[in-house]
Amino acid sequence: MxxxxxxxxxxxxxxxxxxxxxxxxxxxxxxxxxxxxxxxxxxxxxxxxxxxxxxxxxxxxxxxxxxxxxxxxxxxxxxxxxxxxxxxxxxxxxxxTHHEERAHFRFLKLMPDEGVPVHPDNRILEVKRLRAPAEVARLLDLKSGDGVVYIKRLMSFAGAPTILEELWLPGTLFKGLTAEKLEEYKGPMYGLFESEFGTRMIRATEKIRALAADAATAAQLQVASGTPLLCAERVSFTYGDKAVELRRGLYLTAHHHYQNELS
Structure with missing residues (x-):
């Protein structure tokens, strides 16, 4: 024994x-x-x-x-x-792994009012490297001015723009991440982060609030300026509670709702 x-x-x-x-x-x-x-x-x-x-x-x-x-x-x-x-x-x-179907909908919480959840179409609007603004650095536990990768993308369902997202990633962890790499990769973005950059998101914290679309956001989402939006700000963590992503999503909820499970 x-x-x-x-x-x-x-x-x-x-x-x-x-x-x-x-x-x-x-x-x-x-x-x-x-x-x-x-x-x-x-x-x-x-x-x-x-x-x-x-x-x-x-x-x-x-x-x-x-x-x-x-x-x-x-x-x-x-x-x-x-x-x-x-x-x-x-x-x-x-x-x-983030390549599993169920993993994708762990983090995408916007669900259709009717029908089953589907993967959105993604269009990368901007990818650039910049110095972290103070608030971004604080949330990612970086020094102000450290390098970050900034990504802006538009997500559409059935051709209708629905989510406008901005992401900030620590530059040292995501060397070589380009707009071309994001556009070529056909799976979920977190799957790319996992397989190409060895960074796996295992948990996240979110803050949710309502706001009105400004003129620039309204134009990208093809709605009137002042349209109500749901804003979700997420900080994602990998092992050791290390913050590795700040994401700010603006959601149209005319035909979708934010769904979470509480236990």
Missing amino acids: NPVPDSPVVPGPANAGVANPSATTAPTFSPLYQQIKALLTQSLQAGEWKPGELIPSEVELAARFKVSQGTVRKAIDELSNENLVVRRQGKGTFVS
């Missing part, structure tokens, strides 16, 4: 490990499954298992960390609830 120590082993090769009570990877007072969850998250962040890849089984992970299978299962359950991994019946547990 495998012993269950008070603290898990430090992550390493599958056959490695002796208990390391002095490890600082997680507080020693946290529940054991939380310590295993922290170690698994570190492995995900380090790229030990890539997006879309199968991770080791619960039995293998229990042997690796010298804990019970139930402890591993509880840790993976939490990772699944946080959309870091996805369970597939009869196949195992896989690292979540």
